[in-house]
Amino acid sequence: MIAIVDYNAGNIFSVRNALEFLGIDCLITDSRQKLEDADGIILPGVGAFGFAMESLRERSLVDTLRAEAVKKPFLGICLGMQLLFEESFELGRFEGLGLLRGKVDIIRQPEGEKPLILPQMGWNRLDIRFDCPLLKGVTNDDYVYFVHSYRAYCDEESIAASAYYGGDVPALVTDGKTVFGAQFHPERSGAVGLGMLTSFAELCGVSHGEAY
Amino acid sequence: MLARRIIPCLDVRDGRVVKGVNFKGIREVGDPVECAEEYNKQGADEIVFYDITASFEGRGVFLDVVRKTAKKVFVPLTVGGGIKTVDDIRETLRAGADKVSVNSQAVKNPQLIKDGADIFGSQCICVGIDAKKVSENKWTVYINGGRIDIGIDLIDWVHKIEQLGAGEICLNSIDADGTKNGFDIDMLKAVCDNCSIPVIASGGAGRISDFAEVFEKTGATAALAASLFHFKELTVGDVKDHCRSRGIIVR
Numbered sequence: 001m002i003a004i005v006d007y008n009a010g011n012i013f014s015v016r017n018a019l020e021f022l023g024i025d026c027l028i029t030d031s032r033q034k035l036e037d038a039d040g041i042i043l044p045g046v047g048a049f050g051f052a053m054e055s056l057r058e059r060s061l062v063d064t065l066r067a068e069a070v071k072k073p074f075l076g077i078c079l080g081m082q083l084l085f086e087e088s089f090e091l092g093r094f095e096g097l098g099l100l101r102g103k104v105d106i107i108r109q110p111e112g113e114k115p116l117i118l119p120q121m122g123w124n125r126l127d128i129r130f131d132c133p134l135l136k137g138v139t140n141d142d143y144v145y146f147v148h149s150y151r152a153y154c155d156e157e158s159i160a161a162s163a164y165y166g167g168d169v170p171a172l173v174t175d176g177k178t179v180f181g182a183q184f185h186p187e188r189s190g191a192v193g194l195g196m197l198t199s200f201a202e203l204c205g206v207s208h209g210e211a212y
Numbered sequence: 213m214l215a216r217r218i219i220p221c222l223d224v225r226d227g228r229v230v231k232g233v234n235f236k237g238i239r240e241v242g243d244p245v246e247c248a249e250e251y252n253k254q255g256a257d258e259i260v261f262y263d264i265t266a267s268f269e270g271r272g273v274f275l276d277v278v279r280k281t282a283k284k285v286f287v288p289l290t291v292g293g294g295i296k297t298v299d300d301i302r303e304t305l306r307a308g309a310d311k312v313s314v315n316s317q318a319v320k321n322p323q324l325i326k327d328g329a330d331i332f333g334s335q336c337i338c339v340g341i342d343a344k345k346v347s348e349n350k351w352t353v354y355i356n357g358g359r360i361d362i363g364i365d366l367i368d369w370v371h372k373i374e375q376l377g378a379g380e381i382c383l384n385s386i387d388a389d390g391t392k393n394g395f396d397i398d399m400l401k402a403v404c405d406n407c408s409i410p411v412i413a414s415g416g417a418g419r420i421s422d423f424a425e426v427f428e429k430t431g432a433t434a435a436l437a438a439s440l441f442h443f444k445e446l447t448v449g450d451v452k453d454h455c456r457s458r459g460i461i462v463r
């Protein structure tokens with residue numbers, strides 16, 4: 001069973017819809033026990049970083065997530081991916097989960113070029129840097145759906161795939177073990193995204209229906 | 213590089229997709245969930261549902277359509293029509309929409325944009341604008357489906373909604389809408405040059421080349437059409453192939 005962390009994030013239901021469509025057993029929960037019992041955890045999220053960390057803290061989930069993320073496959077999506085890092089400068093300065101080294105800040109405007117439109121909203125092509133279990137079957141020609149104005153600034157070694165938006169933006173990050181983060185929305189990225197969620201379920205040892 | 217988006221729009225009344233024909237009768241064109249699935253297969257980058265139901269009961273039926281679609285279609289869904297309050301936004305997002313589109317109500321109560329953006333994030337607040345030309349390089353904003361001129365200058369309104377936290381603009385040209393003579397390039401250019409959030413071009417698409425033209429000549433990051441796709445004059449795939457052949461990046 002995959003646990004989807006319930007902390008008032010907007011896209012919880014989209015993630016559940018996608019997993020259910022794929023025949024993957026899942027549950028939306030804020031119970032520490034259920035997160036500990038799960039085979040894998042998905043941390044969704046849209047909205048502001050500080051507000052999200054506060055919501056996790058109110059539910060006393062921060063330590064549980066930190067502990068579970070190194071024991072079993074853990075996938076942060078969009079803001080959930082940004083929460084994996086040490087800190088964010090979105091509307092202030094906030095501490096993150098610190099599962100990956102790096103910080104989150106606004107997408108910088110490129111020098112001497114036409115200003116970037118923010119948020120980056122739409123489908124962008126992945127540049128795969130290194131192989132990772134979630135990229136099974138994914139190629140450099142595949143597009144995924146992004147909506148964000150902030151991005152990770154992190155170690156090159158954690159970037160499994162990037163997407164170009166005024167510079168190389170980390171798209172899929174990992175610690176090379178159990179922790180994964182997708183800046184894009186796999187649950188909104190058509191067949192490519194559904195494939196990644198299927199790969200995540202496989203990594204968790206959770207069964208799924210026919211391949212999409 | 214970020215791809216330009218092609219977005220089919222579905223008008224829904226009492227749970228069915230409808231489309232006005234020649235501004236007179238309303239013609240039913242099908243089941244919204246099936247239409248959305250078909251567009252998804254064609255490669256639609258997002259799907260817009262627009263609720264034209266007037267009744268309270270109809271609203272429930274409409275949200276049910278959104279709910280059913282969200283269980284089967286895994287590209288972004290934008291939902292507009294009938295959204296008047298923060299609670300309406302919440303209910304629509306919970307039904308499975310990724311973004312809501314507010315139009316007349318945003319003009320009547322601009323605070324709705326700010327409240328929506330503060331609570332749910334700018335990324336899910338799309339402001340729809342209907343505008344019409346009044347003189348050279350000057351347009352005004354209309355409400356109530358393009359029927360009432362409220363005398364606000366288009367560019368002033370664009371600046372204002374951006375400040376309030378809108379995440380995207382869907383700009384519909386009343387002059388171009390229904391003509392099939394192409395998007396309103398001048399108006400789109402004026403708006404894109406005056407804001408730094410994404411702009412969706414709407415109104416006037418009739419030929420396959422209209423999409424490539426709007427992307428070549430303006431900063432619009434997406435183009436929307438309804439009847440063209442409904443009546444199968446073109447598929448989303450046809451439009452994308454054409455854009456690709458002209459060097460425009462599409463998914």
